[in-house]
Amino acid sequence: MSGDDGESTIQRIQDIVAVFVLSITAVLTAWCGFEASKWGGEMSIAFSQASSARIQSTAAEGEAQSARQLDLSVYTLWIGAKADEDDRLADYVEARFTPWFTPAYEAWVADGMVENSPFAREEYVPPGTEEAVELSETADEKFAAALENNQRGDDYSLLTVMFALVLFLTAMSQRDVKTWVGRALLGMAVVLDIVGIAILLTFPIKI
Structure with a gap:
């Protein structure tokens, strides 16, 4: 085999490799773009769910706070009656x-009223807490x-950029440049x- 034939064979192999790299990388680039979009959608959904849960948590805490205020008002009346020795x-x-204050009150009384009030008991769990x-x-x-x-x-977006660079280098290797430069770029x-x-x-996959 002459030198020209050998060089021609190497060039054909280089061209085949370049086409293969371009084809595979084009598919991978599209795949990365698809996955980046899917994970972006999942991010938006999760943020929305987190926001919704936070709003519901605030509403539940508000309900619990209202229940505590009611119990505190009634308990204050009870304290006043006890102070005035008005058992009736x-x-x-x-x-x-x-219903949620009574178990704490009964446990508090049963234990000798050690805590400052039934509100300090673990049995006291107002609705919404x-x-x-x-x-x-x-x-x-979320x-x-x-x-x-x-x-x-x-x-995935960063990987898309990386594959875009691969496409660029492969395309440049096919330009009219010195042989060694083309092979270096393709390499x-x-x-x-x-x-x-x-x-x-x-990377995880989201379909």
């Missing part, structure tokens, strides 16, 4: 304790998920493509 009024007020805590935790989880999804979308494109594919395989 005290019994009347006690009979009107709310547990819901507020659960919704607040949900909001925190917000964290939104940030994670945002990062995933950014990762860099292949290396970057392999690195990009390796990174891509570590």
Whole structure:
């Protein structure tokens, strides 16, 4: 085989590699764009869910606060009746304790009224308290998920830029440049493509 034939064969191989890299990278670039869009959508959904949960948590906390105010008002009347030694009024007020305040009051009395008031007892759980805590935790989880999804979308976007660079280098290698320059550009494109594919395989997929 003459030198010209050998060079021609190498050139054909270079052209085939360039076409292969261009084809594969074009598909990968489109895929990264698709995934970035999907994760961006997931981020928006998670942020919306976090906001909704936060609003509901605030509403539940408001409900719990209103219940506490009611219990405090009734309890204050009971304290006043006890201070005036008006047992009849005290019994009347006690009979009107709310269902969630009564268990705390009874536990408080059973333990000798050690705490300052029944409000300090763990049995006292006004409506909305547990819901507020659960919704607040949900909001925190959704917000964290939104940030994670945002990062995933950014990762795919950065990889899109990397594959775009591969396309650029491959296209430049096919230009009318010195042989060694073309091969060097194509070599860099292949290396970057392999690195990009390796990174891509570590990313989560959203369909």
